[in-house]
Amino acid sequence: MNYLKVLYNVLAKVVPLYMAMILAYGSVKRWKLFTPDQCSGINKFVSLFVVPFFSFHFISINNPYSMNFHFILADSLQKLLILFTLFLSSRFSSRVSLECSITLFSLSTLPNTLAVGIPLLQGMYGDVSVSLMVQIVMLQSLVWYTLLLILFEFRAAKIMISHKFPDSADLISAVDVHSEVISLHEKDECLETEIQVREDGKLHVRLWKSASVKSDYFSINYSSFGDCLNDAINRNVSGVGTLRSKSLNMVQCGRGGGGSDGGYRSRDKIFLPVMGPTLVSMREEEDEEKINSKDDNYYEINGLNRANKPCGEKHEIEGPKLLKFFSRSRKVQPEIAIQCEPEPNIEPKPDPEPEPKPKPESVPKSTYLPPARVMTKLILTMVWRKLIRNPNTYSSLIGLAWSLISFKWNVTMPTIVANSVKIMSDTGLGMAMFSLGLFMASQPRIIAGGKAMAAYGAAVKFIVGPAITAATAVAVGLRGNLLRITIVQASLPLGILPFVYAKEYDVHPDILSTAVIFGLLIALPITLVYFILLGLIK
Structure with missing residues (x-):
């Protein structure tokens, strides 16, 4: 394999993206071109318009009838295995809390496939990897991000109920x-x-x-x-x-x-x-x-x-x-x-001793949470309200629906609609990386959680996640380039959406902020090392 040619192809795909991120970072930190309000407006434009059009474009052109189910199964088994392991750890160990489980699940299973993964793996393995990455993106948008949101709302529901109804x-x-x-x-x-x-x-x-x-x-x-x-x-x-x-x-x-x-x-x-x-x-x-x-x-x-x-x-x-x-x-x-006007000659009255409260006798002993039916309905209601306010949910669903129709009956999209989507989606990668650069510039420090926490997050993201993915991929029978693509995509840096949820629900936002920023900086050398090592395996 000509590694120099592959390296040049990878750099040709990835360096322009990092250029957009560096320009955004310098525009805020060094040149002071954007105010915080302007950065917020750019990020909102990217999240509400650019990324949904970008997701719709790739999902709509992907043939759902030719999906590689072994590849999807290997990726899904990795996430389910990690989730099951964290569930058992939290049940039998007091050191693994629900917050730690959510953070570890985010770090080890939810890479930035859309903005970083597609161009990076396309430069390594060609166009065949694009279709596989789109399948991962579709599952992330419709399944795994929804599951992550359920975990966050479950934690919020537990805290709210324990505060307001501890004994009832x-x-x-x-x-x-x-x-x-x-x-x-x-x-x-x-x-x-x-x-x-x-x-x-x-x-x-x-x-x-x-x-x-x-x-x-x-x-x-x-x-x-x-x-x-x-x-x-x-x-x-x-x-x-x-x-x-x-x-x-x-x-x-x-x-x-x-x-x-x-x-x-x-x-x-x-x-x-x-x-x-x-x-x-x-x-x-x-x-x-x-x-x-x-x-x-x-x-x-x-x-x-x-x-x-x-x-x-x-x-x-x-x-x-x-x-x-x-x-x-x-x-x-x-x-x-x-x-007020001071009143002399008034001595403070001593506080009387409070009378002891009688213990209630008629209150039945209560459990920590309401019945499962009530909790399930409450959490699903809140998750549904979140999803219907997220334009990326609509873009993924509409893109999947259109791909099912177009590839089933060979229906083509009208030229006006196709060109409108293409204009917006062509800005997707550049604007997404520019938005990530603004995000980096808005953080007080690159490594917000400290060096030890950054090393711990990097180990979970770039070693534990790919190792479990390799085990599940081999278990389902993946070999050759499919196995290599599965492992390399698991070593991509953390996606931005898990950090957004962590910030909103106040669950280790510093750790995930460090994982996003630090991961983007070291993603290229890490994935190249995986690419070279996996290329040596026949």
Whole structure:
């Protein structure tokens, strides 16, 4: 084999792509040609238009009736074997968490086949590899990325349910999610809950996005509504909880368990505005009472009564009497400053001892998660909402449908449509690599997770993944160039979409960011080494 000729063909295919990536990186880091907003706009254009047209073009021209099922089987077995191994490890070892399993699955099984794999393997093995890479791209878009999204939403559902229903999960019989909620991951906004207790004691839960919290509200988390009120009484702080259910007096409160009266507490939030000297009672009404502005309120904090009237001096609560309010979605407030006129000769009242709470007797022992039927419906609902908002889903499905029709009945695409798709798809590789260069420039560091983590991710990506792929390929009977193409495509760098999901769901984004960037930089020498070593095997 003339390795110099093959090397030149590979460089001729790949170097222009790296040139686009380098230009994008230098445009941001060195020449400051693009602002962050402009980079965001370019990336959005690439993800919404360029990549979907690019995917549609390659999938639509691929003959689905001549797919190599042994090649697909080898690739699918590699992913299933890794997934099964990670599942067993997480079941029998506490060191392998769900987050680690998702990250390891992404690193070892989801390469950047579309942007890097097609030109790279075309230069190594010719046009026969393009059809095989398109088959991998189609399965990734329709199957494996969907499975990855299911894993992320399953993790988000577990966290949400453990926060809001730690002792009542098995009592949930149905969960309805408002149409504006597209993910169970609470990143910027909390999810509010509404619960209805049915005649059989089961809970019907509704989820929706919480409204923005006003600046004169403080958010506090406790283990139950009783804890909220007890703490308010002990600290002499008046509070009111928002009530959003018509059929059940359910308090939006923090870190709760089951209750004895009605049998339910939510782990949501209770909003405590600074109110008058007496507690404002909870009311079961369809419309919530409007809360007076704090200019007309009377403050009572830690026994220090202060009328809210104009004054020029600012007093801060310090030391052990400092009130701190916590929220899962808000930062800790370091201190509360109150504009008021000081009142001398008033001594602080000592905090009374809280009365011990009786243990509930009528609450049944609950499991960690709702029934499998409820969880499955909830997760599939959220995954479906994600997929229908992703244009690449439509492009892959439409491309597959058109290829099935065109190759079955020899139907050709109209010239106007074909040329429109071709113009957009021709920009696919260049714009995709340009977008990756902008992504690299937007990161604070090339190796965000540290050198040790970069080495660990590189070992999983470039050694473990290809080794398992080689084993499954040999097991299904692949030989010759098919075996070599299968192994080399497994050694490609990580795709960008797993990082996007990891960033959105906050699951090891630094590791995957490093894997994407570092992998792109070393992808060419790594794949060339695999190509040369595999070429020596007859």
